Amino acid sequence: MNSTVIYPVPQLEIDRQAQYMRLFSTLPKRPMTYCIMTYGCQMNAHDSEKLAGMLTEMGLTEAPREEADFVLHNTCCIRDNAERKALGNVIWLKELKKDRPDMLIGVCGCMVQEQGMADSIRRQYPFIDIAFGTGTLHKLPELLYEAVERGTRMIEVDEELNTIAEGVPIRRSSPWQTYVTVMYGCNNFCTYCIVPYVRGRERSRQPDDIVREVEDLVKAGVQEVMLLGQNVNSYGRVPETGLDFAGLLRRVSETGIPRIRFMTSHPKDLSDALIEEIGRNPRIMGHFHLPAQSGNDRILKAMNRHYTVDQYMERADRLRQARPDIGLTTDLIVGFPGETEAEFRDTLALVERMRFDSAFTFIYSPRVGTKAAEFPDQVPAEVSTDRITRLIAAQDKQTERVLNGMVGQTVNVLVTDVSRRDAAMLTGKCERNISVNFSGDAGDMGRIVPVTITAASRTTLKGKKK
Ligand code: SAH
Ligand code: SF4
Ligand code: F3S
Secondary structure (H helix, E strand, O other): OOOOOOEEOOHHHHHHHHHHHHHHOOOOOOOOEEEEEEOOOHHHHHHHHHHHHHHHHOOOEEOOOOOOOEEEEEEOOOOHHHHHHHHHHHHHHHHHHHHOOOOEEEEEEHHHHOOOHHHHHHHHOOOOOEEEOHHHHHHHHHHHHHHHHHOOOEEEOOOOOOEEOOOOOOOOOOOOEEEEEOEEOOOOOOOOOOHHHHHOOOEEOOHHHHHHHHHHHHHOOOOEEEEEOOOHHHOOOOOOOOOOHHHHHHHHHOOOOOEEEEEOOOHHHOOHHHHHHHHHOOOEOOEEEOOOEOOOHHHHHHOOOOOOHHHHHHHHHHHHHHOOOOEEEEEEEEOOOOOOHHHHHHHHHHHHHHOOOEEEEEEOOOOOOOHHHHOOOOOOHHHHHHHHHHHHHHHHHHHHHHHHHOOOOEEEEEEEEEOOOOOOEEEEEOOOOOEEEEEOOHHHOOOEEEEEEEEEOOOOEEEEEO
16 A cells, blocks of 8 residues: 555635635626536535535526536546446537537546546547546636636646545535535455545544534534545544544534434444444434445455455344344445356345345446456346346345334434425435335424334335324
């Protein structure tokens, strides 16, 4: 592992960006509205809240994509289909721009950070006005200002990806449930995964910065935080923060925030200390997302996951002992290079043994620059498609069993939405992160309400207010 130095973005630089935010409003002819298109994971969703925060400070307001003066695509490149979707939409805008030449097109996020992408944007996509990678997100004010003021294209991609920017304004999309980043990047280099290349090395925020952010959220009435990181349970290692993830959870819960969730955890770093904290801390919700990826030891080794199926199951068992009501969910990949039918069946067997509440299932997608893309015996598409269909059917059965098993139980639901069809129908997530629909009134919005489950559908629960 190289010994990259992690450094905070200097306050001076953050102040300089704030200056650009103010200067922007003095430009005589400037974009007044924006639309952000977000692809990918929670990290990107939260990055988009920061992008929206900066644009709002600059005086822009949100508008539909067809009308917005500035359309920004926050892209994902985890699988080929994510990348194609984003590119397709960007190219669609090119047509729109023919009628509206003043419109600005921006692209940012993981795809821009891929090897050679900045060059290809420069050469092949002349209609893109602004592009920046995941490491230069906080520079949006400067890039937008310069693009408008000088009328030139602004493309800025930082190859280092070793910084943490504090103090970027955030426009949160929910008043009750919000994201808080605890660490950036990833050091694990699973052989299939592009994330370490486009998000950089693992780096943790300082506990005081995190706690201060959560304290402010509590004051604003937020009920639930989702602590974010590619591998949250390695929190605190680089730079050493003096606190591991279990310790951080304890400090965050001392703010009085009613509900804490976190994502994502790597099975190899799931410590006894963390399991104990989950067992004794009722503010931590009873849901654990623990990506298994495969149910076969040879495949797990080829994926560079650093655990065996037995070790995975042992960790899951310990979690269930510490917190018997905990719901486990997972990520699974089918068609990893060389995966045989028998090896795939081991994944099916894992799904049957583990009784996951739900699983995200993916067909392996080769990513340029990752090790697995060079592996022999890439699995044909039709074989992978057949496997994922069987895997989804197997998990659906388990989900049905789990959800039906909850009928009769009383769960606590954080009410976040009103049904569009029926204003008396409210919805929110229970502790296990399963959607619950029930009839209530507008006064329940944003509150945590006990609901007795009366019925289960394929993926959601129905209940009655207790
Ligand atoms: N850091 C998290 C999430 C990473 S991306 C973790 O380690 O779990 C989310 C999921 O996408 C992964 O868990 C994996 O199941 C899937 N994934 C990543 N790269 C992929 C690829 N090249 N093809 C198919 N699925 C992939
Ligand atoms: Fe990708 Fe593995 Fe890191 Fe998750 S832990 S982001 S799958 S390299
Ligand atoms: Fe995609 Fe980047 Fe997330 S590649 S899954 S948006 S970290």
